[in-house]
Amino acid sequence: MNYEILKINIADRVAVVTISRPSALNALNTNFFKEFNHFLDDLEPREDVKVLVITGEGKAFVAGADIAEMVHMNSDEGYAFSTFGQRTFDRLEQLRIPVIAAVNGYALGGGCELAMACDFRIASKLAKFGQPEMNLGMIPGYAATQRLSRIAGIGNALYLILTADTISADDALRIGLVQKLTEPEMLMEEVMKLASKIAANGSQAVPTSKRIIRTGISMGFQEASEMEAVEFGKQFNDEATKEGMKAFLEKRKPTW
């Protein structure tokens, strides 16, 4: 597929996708969702890629769903746009490998929701976050009502969604929406360092941790702890786990 919106670079076990539609501040339209799903089709079976990074080109990460496209939709088209987007974000969240959002600028509406469907968020100090849908007379449609309250707590979710306020990167860090801030020019360097650190782990421990954290959040504590114990036990059949422990005891680095 010839991508018009996505720029893709895969090297050293890390895939970087740059959303590039700067004239519309990278607003998410149907074409974006088509391209992104195609990219995920290609990525999912690849064993050589260990981490995915998503960022935006220009002054926005993503300034929301494409209002210019949505304004012409009837109810059926709105429903189709909604379910296509929701399925795509769920697919991203459930991707086997970790996904880092490198938030370079505005992450508003659907853009903030995209960042929240990633596993964690590293942001430029100049980034801005918000769910301004209320200003357009609508509610969020890509699960901000659910993900934001799980990530930042119900009070912060209600505050952001009901006020439609845009908040600074500092405030996003304070409420736990972002895990780390960087100087704007250092964003990709810092993110790539983190991605490489995670990618260097050769065992199944990274994807397994992601899966049980993500699955466990919607389970009861006892049931989720039992799932962890089952997965913990399974690791003893994994050569990489044995190698990790042996290397520690032999005072050397593991060979993965």
Ligand code: DAK
């Ligand atoms: N959609 C389309 N175009 C957008 C856009 C967007 N979300 N955001 C910006 N643009 C376009 C602008 O129209 C402008 O285009 P031209 O006039 O140059 O042709 C260009 O990008 C540059 O924007 P500005 O001139 O406005 O740039 P400024 O630096 O002055 O302002 C801004 C930046 C981010 C503060 C401002 O552009 C802005 O407020 N943008 C809108 C932000 C916003 O409201 N985002 C939320 C969108 S609603 C659903 C699923 C999802 C959603 C809803 C329902 N269902 C499943 C039912 C999601 C909704 C949203 O995300």
